[in-house]
Amino acid sequence: MRNLSIEIVNLNKRFNENFALKNINLQIFEGEILGLLGPNGSGKSTLLKLILGMIKPDSGRITVYGYDSVKDSLKIRKISGYVPEDVRLYEFLTGIEYLEFICKIYEIDNTNLIYDYLKIFEIYDKKDEMIASYSLGMKRKIAIIAALIHKPKLLLLDEPLNGLDPKSARIFKDIILNLKKTSTIIFSTHILEIAQAICDKIAILDKGQLINMVSINEILEISKNKSLEEYFLKITGGDEIKNLVEVLLK
Amino acid sequence: MKKILLLTIVILKGITRKNSRKGLSSDPKIILFINLVIFLLIFSSVYLALSILKEETLITARSALNELIINIPFFIFIMFILVGILLIFETGESIFDVETINWIPIKPYEYVVSSIISTMYIYSFPLFILTALIIPFLIKFQAFFLILIFILALLSSKFMALLFVEIIKIFLEASFSKIKRIKGKYLINFRLFLIIIISSIFIVITNPSLIQRFLFNTKNIIDITWFLPFNWPSTSLKFYIEENYIGALINILLTIIFCFSLLVLASFLRNKYWVLEKPSIIIEKRKKKDFLNKIMKESKISALIIKDLKAYVRKMELIRTYSPILGLVILSFFISSSYQISLIIPTIINLIISTAAIGYEGRSIINIYYLPISYNEYYKSKFIFIIFISFILSLITILNIYFILYLNLLYLFILFCFIFLISLLTSKIGLTIGLKYPKFEETKLSKMISLKGAYLSLIIGGIIYIFTIFLIRLILNLQINLILFLLLIFTLIFYLLYIVLNKINLNLSKKLLEDVSKI
Numbered sequence: 001m002r003n004l005s006i007e008i009v010n011l012n013k014r015f016n017e018n019f020a021l022k023n024i025n026l027q028i029f030e031g032e033i034l035g036l037l038g039p040n041g042s043g044k045s046t047l048l049k050l051i052l053g054m055i056k057p058d059s060g061r062i063t064v065y066g067y068d069s070v071k072d073s074l075k076i077r078k079i080s081g082y083v084p085e086d087v088r089l090y091e092f093l094t095g096i097e098y099l100e101f102i103c104k105i106y107e108i109d110n111t112n113l114i115y116d117y118l119k120i121f122e123i124y125d126k127k128d129e130m131i132a133s134y135s136l137g138m139k140r141k142i143a144i145i146a147a148l149i150h151k152p153k154l155l156l157l158d159e160p161l162n163g164l165d166p167k168s169a170r171i172f173k174d175i176i177l178n179l180k181k182t183s184t185i186i187f188s189t190h191i192l193e194i195a196q197a198i199c200d201k202i203a204i205l206d207k208g209q210l211i212n213m214v215s216i217n218e219i220l221e222i223s224k225n226k227s228l229e230e231y232f233l234k235i236t237g238g239d240e241i242k243n244l245v246e247v248l249l250k
Numbered sequence: 251m252k253k254i255l256l257l258t259i260v261i262l263k264g265i266t267r268k269n270s271r272k273g274l275s276s277d278p279k280i281i282l283f284i285n286l287v288i289f290l291l292i293f294s295s296v297y298l299a300l301s302i303l304k305e306e307t308l309i310t311a312r313s314a315l316n317e318l319i320i321n322i323p324f325f326i327f328i329m330f331i332l333v334g335i336l337l338i339f340e341t342g343e344s345i346f347d348v349e350t351i352n353w354i355p356i357k358p359y360e361y362v363v364s365s366i367i368s369t370m371y372i373y374s375f376p377l378f379i380l381t382a383l384i385i386p387f388l389i390k391f392q393a394f395f396l397i398l399i400f401i402l403a404l405l406s407s408k409f410m411a412l413l414f415v416e417i418i419k420i421f422l423e424a425s426f427s428k429i430k431r432i433k434g435k436y437l438i439n440f441r442l443f444l445i446i447i448i449s450s451i452f453i454v455i456t457n458p459s460l461i462q463r464f465l466f467n468t469k470n471i472i473d474i475t476w477f478l479p480f481n482w483p484s485t486s487l488k489f490y491i492e493e494n495y496i497g498a499l500i501n502i503l504l505t506i507i508f509c510f511s512l513l514v515l516a517s518f519l520r521n522k523y524w525v526l527e528k529p530s531i532i533i534e535k536r537k538k539k540d541f542l543n544k545i546m547k548e549s550k551i552s553a554l555i556i557k558d559l560k561a562y563v564r565k566m567e568l569i570r571t572y573s574p575i576l577g578l579v580i581l582s583f584f585i586s587s588s589y590q591i592s593l594i595i596p597t598i599i600n601l602i603i604s605t606a607a608i609g610y611e612g613r614s615i616i617n618i619y620y621l622p623i624s625y626n627e628y629y630k631s632k633f634i635f636i637i638f639i640s641f642i643l644s645l646i647t648i649l650n651i652y653f654i655l656y657l658n659l660l661y662l663f664i665l666f667c668f669i670f671l672i673s674l675l676t677s678k679i680g681l682t683i684g685l686k687y688p689k690f691e692e693t694k695l696s697k698m699i700s701l702k703g704a705y706l707s708l709i710i711g712g713i714i715y716i717f718t719i720f721l722i723r724l725i726l727n728l729q730i731n732l733i734l735f736l737l738l739i740f741t742l743i744f745y746l747l748y749i750v751l752n753k754i755n756l757n758l759s760k761k762l763l764e765d766v767s768k769i
Binding site for chain 1 (some may be wrong): 561565613620624
């Protein structure tokens with residue numbers, strides 16, 4: 001039987017008067033890859049920040065590997081890797097300086113892995129350049145390496161493929177599938193094909209509510225062998241928009 | 251023409267909004283309105299004051315005024331060359347801002363003219379003040395045509411200076427682009443050095459007594475260097491006042507031709523280097539371990555401190571904040587015979603550095619939220635960083651005092667203890683302000699603390715500075731045993747204050763790092 005790695009119970013979070021997340025209940029098991037899908041502003045990023053303890057919930061509880069997200073957020077961060085949607089690195093450092101900084105924060109002595117990752121993501125030649133001169137894709141690669149470098153038990157990825165070239169996206173996908181053996185991964189994305197290819201389960205959020213959480217196989221079964229995109233549009237009301245666009249372009 | 255006007259408005263709005271997102275100065279129209287109101291106020295006050303003055307006084311004033319108006323265009327030229335060069339370095343990474351508009355169908359000369367007009371508009375305040383002060387005199391003397399030539403000379407000097415700056419900027423961009431891989435350490439040190447030097451010169455030339463000396467004594471310089479184009483506006487005024495109208499006319503024409511030639515050259519260069527490749531700054535990693543890593547066991551804290559130290563020499567916003575004052579202090583080593591100026595280092599400069607220690611992180615502060623760094627470790631790293639800074643600043647101060655007062659070693663050591671204690675307390679207060687009122691907004695102008703925090707640090711910095719002057723003056727007049735007794739009492743008081751501030755700061759640090767949505 002697999003161990004429970006994340007448990008979310010009756011989670012609510014408001015920003016001002018608006019619900020960012022409403023009554024979320026979720027269970028994720030060790031070694032699972034959960035894809036978070038949802039339109040912009042559906043609460044995906046907020047959920048990831050809540051799991052990591054970066055934001056406090058208004059009510060409800062999140063437990064990560066037995067740690068409470070409010071009381072033990074530091075312990076959770078120690079075992080987690082996080083790639084934020086909006087990557088903000090220390091631009092006055094060089095790529096290698098930033099990654100060494102990360103290693104020291106995670107108290108890793110052997111930094112050889114940095115060089116391997118830099119080579120895999122084909123940015124080894126740029127390692128001594130200041131991050132300020134990096135492209136968005138290069139910055140995201142550095143953020144991904146920083147999240148992987150300490151071999152985290154939990155990996156939280158917020159739109160990690162934004163700005164990545166197809167080759168790097170493929171490398172990243174392979175790394176994720178390999179990590180699955182040892183880590184739990186939560187993955188928010190807009191690219192439905194990637195979610196379909198990588199994730200074991202899909203959680204669909206809309207307007208702060210968890211609409212559905214099912215396995216990929218179940219989705220395909222429910223939507224009668226149609227693609228994930230069609231299923232997603234069906235349950236988030238995207239079909240109506242699709243019709244509108246068609247009328248608009250006629 | 252329409253394109254130039256449109257582009258000027260776009261650049262103007264871009265600059266003002268980047269500099270101040272919500273402030274009054276974010277609207278170009280408001281800048282003009284404020285300038286006009288100030289102009290009218292000064293103009294009417296001077297005009298009224300002149301009507302009270304006696305005829306003899308006015309005659310004496312006329313010869314002084316003649317000398318003054320000849321020198322003003324030359325002064326404006328130098329001032330705007332310095333302002334322009336500072337602006338180039340201020341924009342730092344965005345030196346290649348032309349990239350953002352290079353896809354629009356505009357001609358290089360349209361861009362150059364718009365860029366210069368917008369800069370002239372934004373920094374028009376000194377011209378409004380100068381004309382408001384001088385024109386009432388010229389009206390009183392009924393020198394109406396001189397008013398026209400004076401305004402023309404002022405505008406052409408400023409235009410010429412900014413065109414020079416534009417050419418320097420294009421050359422810098424082109425050469426940086428050619429180098430491609432710049433040795434980062436050299437570039438960073440060079441930039442730091444240049445900003446401090448230019449800031450120092452700027453502070454010196456904007457010093458009121460020096461301006462006065464400069465404005466009334468440069469006539470000879472202009473006489474000797476009449477052949478240099480940037481002196482032509484001043485020379486035309488000189489000739490006109492001396493009633494050599496042909497000479498004045500020739501100089502006006504020469505000025506116009508020279509401005510036009512500069513514009514053609516700037517447009518040609520901008521056209522040649524329109525799309526440039528952004529250079530990469532390379533900082534090769536040293537093989538050996540950092541000094542702090544060697545002496546500190548806690549790698550997390552040493553990593554945070556090293557990051558902060560690197561930010562203070564590499565981040566433009568930070569360099570810009572402390573370099574003008576640092577420049578002034580460095581100059582004081584050479585020109586001042588009073589130790590009071592050097593006391594700015596452990597007090598005001600120290601306060602600026604420590605208040606900025608939190609907000610400088612900008613939006614990158616998010617790293618601290620998702621990495622396993624406790625509020626305690628974060629605070630500890632900032633605290634050790636400011637101890638380090640305080641120690642260095644105290645050493646610089648004591649060195650300066652030594653060269654001014656030539657005290658014996660014992661006195662010097664005791665004085666160092668006092669200064670170090672004050673410096674530590676100042677930085678601790680600075681950290682409190684930084685933690686309480688941080689601002690993580692990223693704009694071109696430094697906004698590392700909120701306005702409330704900035705006012706507070708201004709008041710506290712002033713109080714600490716005055717207190718320090720008083721204290722050091724007292725110490726210098728006391729017997730050694732009394733000084734030692736005073737040191738003991740001070741150490742105790744400082745220790746108590748220290749503990750209280752430590753508690754406050756830890757709480758503030760905890761609050762700050764509790765919830766990312768609060769920042």
